[in-house]
Amino acid sequence: MRGINKIYKIDAKNIQDYLDSSNKIDPKMQSFKVALVYAIVGVIWIITSDNLAIQLAGRDNLYEQIQTYKGWGFVLLTTLVIYISIRNSLMLFDKAINEIYQNYDELNKSHETLLELEREIERQLQELHILAYYDTFTKLPNKLMLEKEIINLINNYKSESSADKFAFICLAIDNLEDINDILGHKYGDLLIKDVGDTLKDIVFDSNKVSKLKEDMFAIVLVNIKDKDEVVNKVNKILLKLKRGWKVNNQEFHITYNLGISIYPIDANNFNDLLKNSNMALSKVKTLEKDKISFYNKKIEEINTVKINLINEIIHAIENELFSLYYQPIVDLKRNVVIGVEALIRWIHPKKGFVSPMDFVPLAESIGLIDNIEQWVFRKALMQKKFWNEKGYKAIKISINLSSKRISNDCFIDELCSMTNSLEIDKSEIQLEVTETSVIDNLETSSEVLNKLRNMGFKIALDDFGTGYSSLTYINSLSMDVVKIDKEFIKSIFDKDKNAIIVMAVMNLIHSIDLLVVAEGIENIEQKEFLKLNGCDMGQGYLYSKALPAVEVEQLFNIQFE
Numbered sequence: 400m401r402g403i404n405k406i407y408k409i410d411a412k413n414i415q416d417y418l419d420s421s422n423k424i425d426p427k428m429q430s431f432k433v434a435l436v437y438a439i440v441g442v443i444w445i446i447t448s449d450n451l452a453i454q455l456a457g458r459d460n461l462y463e464q465i466q467t468y469k470g471w472g473f474v475l476l477t478t479l480v481i482y483i484s485i486r487n488s489l490m491l492f493d494k495a496i497n498e499i500y501q502n503y504d505e506l507n508k509s510h511e512t513l514l515e516l517e518r519e520i521e522r523q524l525q526e527l528h529i530l531a532y533y534d535t536f537t538k539l540p541n542k543l544m545l546e547k548e549i550i551n552l553i554n555n556y557k558s559e560s561s562a563d564k565f566a567f568i569c570l571a572i573d574n575l576e577d578i579n580d581i582l583g584h585k586y587g588d589l590l591i592k593d594v595g596d597t598l599k600d601i602v603f604d605s606n607k608v609s610k611l612k613e614d615m616f617a618i619v620l621v622n623i624k625d626k627d628e629v630v631n632k633v634n635k636i637l638l639k640l641k642r643g644w645k646v647n648n649q650e651f652h653i654t655y656n657l658g659i660s661i662y663p664i665d666a667n668n669f670n671d672l673l674k675n676s677n678m679a680l681s682k683v684k685t686l687e688k689d690k691i692s693f694y695n696k697k698i699e700e701i702n703t704v705k706i707n708l709i710n711e712i713i714h715a716i717e718n719e720l721f722s723l724y725y726q727p728i729v730d731l732k733r734n735v736v737i738g739v740e741a742l743i744r745w746i747h748p749k750k751g752f753v754s755p756m757d758f759v760p761l762a763e764s765i766g767l768i769d770n771i772e773q774w775v776f777r778k779a780l781m782q783k784k785f786w787n788e789k790g791y792k793a794i795k796i797s798i799n800l801s802s803k804r805i806s807n808d809c810f811i812d813e814l815c816s817m818t819n820s821l822e823i824d825k826s827e828i829q830l831e832v833t834e835t836s837v838i839d840n841l842e843t844s845s846e847v848l849n850k851l852r853n854m855g856f857k858i859a860l861d862d863f864g865t866g867y868s869s870l871t872y873i874n875s876l877s878m879d880v881v882k883i884d885k886e887f888i889k890s891i892f893d894k895d896k897n898a899i900i901v902m903a904v905m906n907l908i909h910s911i912d913l914l915v916v917a918e919g920i921e922n923i924e925q926k927e928f929l930k931l932n933g934c935d936m937g938q939g940y941l942y943s944k945a946l947p948a949v950e951v952e953q954l955f956n957i958q959f960e
Contacts, residue, residue, distance in 0.1 A: 434482035441478070534610035536588065537595030545609040545617055549669040552621065553662065565662050566629045567672040568618040569680045573654040575614040582649075590644060590653070601639050615680075617673075626693060629659060633691060656683050660694040678702055705761070711747070712762055716770045721745050723778050724945035727954050728797065728916060728938045731930045734959040738795035738829065740938065741779040742945045743771065759801075768801045772810075775799075776817060782948050783828070784821040791955050797829040797859060802836035805844045815854065825855030829880065833862045837876060849877050859916070863887075864904075881908045885919020885939065891928055902932050909933060 529535075532544035540548065552565065572594060579587040591613070598616060602608040607619040620632050643650045658680025666672045675694040681702075683692035715721055725739035745753040762768045776798060783796045804810050818825055830851060837844035852858050859880035864887035883904065890897045905915050917929045920939030929937060942959060943951070 431482065434478045434485070437481050438475075438478045534595075537592055537610050539595050539599065539616075540607070540609040542609065542611055542617075545607065545611075545619075546669045548607055549619065549672065552619070553667065553669075556662075563622045564624070564664065566618075566620040566623050566632075567660050567662065567676050568620065568629075568633065569611065569658045569673075569676040570616045570618060571656050571658075571680055571684070572614045573656060574651055578651060590651075593644070594640065594653075597640055598636070601636055617676075623661075626661070629661070630691065633657060633659075656680055657691045658683060658694065659691065665694045675699070708758065708761060709765060712758055712767060715745060716767060716774070719774065721771070721774065722947070723775065723782065724947055725782075725796075725951040726938055726945040727943050727951060728795075728936050729942050729959060731917075731926065731934055731937050735957075736794065736942075736954050737936065738797060739951060740797040740831070740945075741775065741782075741799075743775055744945070763801055763803060768803055769810075772801060772804060773813070776814060780817050780821055780823060780828075783823055785948075786952070787823065789952075791952070792827070794955060795827050795829055795857070797831050799831045799861065800836070802833075802839065805832055805836055805847055806840045807843075808847045808850060811847070811850060811854075814851075826857060829857040829859050831859045831861040831882070832876075834860065834865070841875070845876055852877055852879070862918075878913055880914045880916055882916040882918050888917050888919045888925055888929070888939075889921070891925060898928065901929075905929075905932055905934055 532541060532547075533539065534541050549567070556563065556565075572590070575587055575590065578590055594616065595608075595610060598608045598618065602618055606621055607617075609617045611617050618636070620629060623629055623632070637655060640655060641653065644653050645651075658676045658678065660666055660672050660675035660679065662672060665675050678698045679692040679694040682698050683690045722744050724742050724744045726742060727736040728738040728740060729735065730737045743755055743759070745755075745758060747753050759768070759771070762771055779796055779798050783794075786792070786794055815825075818828065830848075832844070832848065837848075848858050857879045858877065859882055860876065860878050861882045862884045863881050864884040883901070887901060887904075891901055892898065908915050914935045915933075916936040916938065917925075917934050918938055920926050920929065920937045920941045922941060925939075926937060926941055943954060945951075946954075
């Protein structure tokens, strides 16, 4: 485009010189000049030729006059013809020149517009480049730019046949969610910018730093020899980052987790380096805060198993491959079954029995627990309906609620609809929650449980003794039953104090008008102790393990010793 501009400017200069006022053609004046020259030459020719003719042939007045008039007439006529012809031609030429000038003027304006457009396009391209390759908030390179830089770095290492390595580090801010919740996202953004600015200051030379996502940065440390060197450099970076962060006179101690992969030991391309660093980061996040983790093959193997298990859970949900087992709950005074706890079981076609502890927390973490719990409620209530029709209406059924369900009351209408359509008395349904599932969102959980209790459902606090074991929570959550955890029961006779603690706990629970269920009763001594100290109900292997519906039904008509 610049070459075209150069040619265009030279031609434009020539045209402009030609159209200058001193050089501009006036068709009438030019025609007049040509005709005048012709007339003068013609007059001179007539006079000269006439004189020559007189000298040679003599003077004849009439002839002379005729010749003179004829000559003058011819000169005048031809002068007029030449003037008109030249004038018309020059006027056409002048018109063409004017049109050329107008077109040139328009072209010149278009040229200026194109130049302005070119400048605007260049500016927008620069902006697009920044938007495409840089984080607009921290001004750090983003993932796309980092990928380009890593590819170039790897190509340089390969071309130089270098034995050096580089470390690819994913650094995540642990406290960002807390700051967003307490102070708002405005201050969370300020923290991110502050961390980005700090990293720009301390990561320099050929090392690289970029922004990957909201709470995560990437750091590339080049020319490293081993993991010890990486740890030393990372600790120097963290020394600058780990400082009190003060906002509105409130100080926050910022912590970080780091996942690290090494080129070319762990991976030899950008995507795998990023993936492996993220895997190492995910591992350390699940363990504790403020730690560094290097990638290793075992992490990937664990993740592969986890991914496969997730796919199998989805397949099991879609094809209803789970089943419900029921563990009897026994009235310790009458020694008869008064209820059952519905427990999900998964008999895998290849792996056999898969513990709920392996798949339920995983299903909850990936958002599949709703699908599982819907199935559990439907199957358990249908089984309750079946037992009611067979005459076992007195058998209550207990169903566990996950923390996700307790924190959202959307499922209540669904649960009520199922119990109403199956004509089941809500007082025969007991919903079990754990302390840990309600503590994180106590206010909402309390509202949900109160709604359920007011509708007629029974509420039980499960696994009491494994969490905070606070009677304050029991009282505020409006419970009907407290289930003492099996570890509490198991340790009754380990020390004298343990038995005293269990008795005190049961007395306190009774003092606020709640029933007590002891879980994990395995022997007669435990049963007798609990019965003697006023425990209302119990469940455990002494009576029965969890059984399929057909088998547990056989225990409804017997009396335990």
